[in-house]
Amino acid sequence: MRAGIESIVELEIVQVGNPVLREQARPLSPAEIASKEIQKLIQSMRNIMHDAPGVGLAAPQVGLSLQLAVIEDREEYHKDVPAEQLRERDRLPVPFHVIINPRIAAMNAETAEFFEGCLSLQGFSALVPRARAVRVEFLNERGKKEVIEASGWYARILQHEIDHLRGTLYIDRMHARTFTSLDNWNRFWKGRPIRTISAALRLEPE
Ligand code: ZN
Numbered sequence: 001m002r003a004g005i006e007s008i009v010e011l012e013i014v015q016v017g018n019p020v021l022r023e024q025a026r027p028l029s030p031a032e033i034a035s036k037e038i039q040k041l042i043q044s045m046r047n048i049m050h051d052a053p054g055v056g057l058a059a060p061q062v063g064l065s066l067q068l069a070v071i072e073d074r075e076e077y078h079k080d081v082p083a084e085q086l087r088e089r090d091r092l093p094v095p096f097h098v099i100i101n102p103r104i105a106a107m108n109a110e111t112a113e114f115f116e117g118c119l120s121l122q123g124f125s126a127l128v129p130r131a132r133a134v135r136v137e138f139l140n141e142r143g144k145k146e147v148i149e150a151s152g153w154y155a156r157i158l159q160h161e162i163d164h165l166r167g168t169l170y171i172d173r174m175h176a177r178t179f180t181s182l183d184n185w186n187r188f189w190k191g192r193p194i195r196t197i198s199a200a201l202r203l204e205p206e
Contacts, residue, residue, distance in 0.1 A: 011044050011062040013052070016121050018063070022167040025058075025065045027101040033143040038068070042098055042141055045070045053077065054119045055094070056157045058164030061120050069161040072096040073154065082191075089114055090152025102138035104162045106131035107149065113194055115178070115185065116160065118170055125185050126174035127194065127203075130156050177201045 014020060032038055041064070049057040049070055055077065058069040073094040078086055085091075110132040117125045133151040136158055140146050150158055160170060171179070178201055180189065189197055 011041075011048060011064075013048065013057075013061050013119050014063050016169065016171075018120075020060050020063050020065055021120055021164070021169060023060065023065045024167055025060055025067045025165045027067045028139075030139075030143040033100060033139060033141065039141070041068070042070065046072075046096065052119050056161040057119065058161045060164050060167075067101045067165045069099050069102075069165065070096070071099065071157055071161060073157065089156075092152070092154065094154050094157070098141040099136065099158075099161070100139040100141070100143075102136050102158075102162050102165065104134055104136045104158065107133040107135050107151075112152075112156070113175075113198075114156065115189075116156065116170055117182070118160070120164075121169065121171065123182050125180055125182055126170060126176075127178035127197065128170045128174045130159050130173070134158055136162070175201075175203055177203060 028038065041059070045057050045059070045062060045068075048062065049055075049072065055073040056069060056071045059066040071094060073091070075093040078091065078093065081091070108131075111129050112132045113127055113129045115125045116128050132155060133149070134155045136148045136150070138146055138148075148158070163169065163173075175198075178197065192200075
C-alpha cells in the first residue's frame with residue numbers, strides 16, 4: 001500500500017482548490033480492502049459523514065486518492081424536509097454502505113434537475129442535471145461484487161460520489177447561472193419550483 005494511509009491520524013474534509021479533488025483516484029485491491037488500514041478508514045469516513053452531516057463522502061474528500069466512498073441517507077435527515085420535496089426528489093432512506101472501484105451507467109435517457117451541495121464546497125449550491133436512474137457495479141467493504149440499480153435521490157448521491165473518484169465536482173455539471181451561496185438560496189430560492197427558478201435565472205431551455 002502506498003505511504004500515507006496508515007500514517008494519517010486525523011482526517012478532515014478538504015475544500016475545493018485542493019488538487020486531490022481533481023485527481024483520478026486509484027482502485028483498491030482485494031487485499032487492501034481487507035486490510036486494517038482500509039477498514040479503519042471506512043469507520044473514520046462513516047464518522048466524518050455523520051458529523052458533517054452528509055449523505056455521502058468520497059475518499060478524495062478526506063485527502064486520499066482512492067476509489068472508495070461511503071453513503072447513508074438517514075430517515076432522521078428527512079424529518080425537516082417538506083413531504084412534497086421528498087416526493088418530488090424521490091428521496092427515500094438509504095442504509096449505510098460502502099462502494100469501492102465502482103462502474104456506473106445511466107439506465108435510460110431520463111434526467112432530473114435539482115439543487116445539490118457538496119461537503120467540499122461548503123456554503124454553496126447549484127442546480128445540477130443528473131440521470132434519473134443508474135446501475136452501479138462495485139465491491140463492498142468485504143471485497144464482494146455487488147450491483148445496485150437506483151433511482152431518484154439515491155441515484156443522484158451515487159453519481160455525485162462516483163464523480164469524486166474521477167476528479168469531477170458538481171460545479172463541472174451545474175447550470176452555472178444557478179450557482180448560489182446557501183444563505184442566498186434560503187433567502188431567494190428555497191421552496192420555489194425548479195421551472196420558476198430556471199425562468200427567473202434565464203436558463204437556456206435544453
Ligand atoms: Zn461532494
